Amino acid sequence: MAATNQDEQQTTTQALRHQEVGHKSLLQSDELYQYILETSVYPREPESMKELREITANHPWNIMTTSADEGQFLNMLLKLINAKNTMEIGVYTGYSLLATALALPEDGKILAMDINKENYELGLPVIQKAGVAHKIEFREGPAMPVLDQMVEDKKFHGSYDFIFVDADKDNYINYHKRLIDLVKIGGVIGYDNTLWNGSVVAPADAPMRKYVRYYRDFVIELNKALAADPRIEICQLPVGDGITLCRRVS
Ligand code: SAM
Numbered sequence: 545m546a547a548t549n550q551d552e553q554q555t556t557t558q559a560l561r562h563q564e565v566g567h568k569s570l571l572q573s574d575e576l577y578q579y580i581l582e583t584s585v586y587p588r589e590p591e592s593m594k595e596l597r598e599i600t601a602n603h604p605w606n607i608m609t610t611s612a613d614e615g616q617f618l619n620m621l622l623k624l625i626n627a628k629n630t631m632e633i634g635v636y637t638g639y640s641l642l643a644t645a646l647a648l649p650e651d652g653k654i655l656a657m658d659i660n661k662e663n664y665e666l667g668l669p670v671i672q673k674a675g676v677a678h679k680i681e682f683r684e685g686p687a688m689p690v691l692d693q694m695v696e697d698k699k700f701h702g703s704y705d706f707i708f709v710d711a712d713k714d715n716y717i718n719y720h721k722r723l724i725d726l727v728k729i730g731g732v733i734g735y736d737n738t739l740w741n742g743s744v745v746a747p748a749d750a751p752m753r754k755y756v757r758y759y760r761d762f763v764i765e766l767n768k769a770l771a772a773d774p775r776i777e778i779c780q781l782p783v784g785d786g787i788t789l790c791r792r793v794s
């Protein structure tokens with residue numbers, strides 16, 4: 545009887561873990577992903593990021609948040625490339641934004657855009673407490689008109705070291721047309737969710753959540769377009785839901 549209870553408890557724990565991390569991981573097993581989190585990510589996660597992650601976990605749309613391992617990856621990448629002037633499209637409660645803000649030097653900048661300010665404001669007190677809010681310029685509203693304005697003005701051309709795109713997937717190709725002018729040669733654009741829940745290899749008639757199905761073809765088209773674009777070098781990594789790094793070369 546005791547053994548059965550233990551088994552049941554174990555199954556429940558595993559199920560909970562699955563709920564927590566399953567959708568974030570494209571690794572072969574959730575246990576392996578949990579191992580990465582527990583061994584290398586959580587022990588080194590800054591207190592402020594942990595706090596923001598926990599606040600976000602209680603929000604109904606928490607499926608949208610950047611995972612802790614991807615946050616760690618972004619933070620490391622930004623330091624490796626000495627990024628100073630950056631942009632983020634798609635902020636939600638600000639986990640990737642905080643990972644970015646913590647990585648930048650004191651005079652670093654992030655132009656952060658989202659149509660939803662309420663969710664940004666949920667995380668803002670944590671960002672302020674971490675002492676990095678001064679690096680962020682938040683603009684509420686769709687990103688495209690802002691990008692169009694910037695493309696009009698030559699002074700923004702080639703001015704960004706890093707741009708993280710994590711918003712409306714059906715517009716990624718349109719963002720790319722503009723961002724390629726705004727990122728500097730040698731700078732990096734990161735497109736997030738380019739493996740789109742694994743659906744990029746699913747048969748067309750496979751069962752899929754409605755939103756997964758809707759964006760799937762856009763993500764597939766984006767991946768083809770990036771692979772064929774001679775202005776960038778690319779590297780698609782199975783971190784989180786897939787991130788494609790594009791380094792502008794011309
Ligand atoms: N990077 C965030 C994080 O670390 O938690 C997650 C971003 S979430 C996946 C996508 C966000 O894109 C949402 O907050 C949504 O409001 C925003 N969004 C959707 N369409 C947008 C648009 N046209 N312009 C700017 N933001 C948009």
Ligand code: CA
Nearest residue numbers: 610710736737
């Ligand atoms: Ca994402």
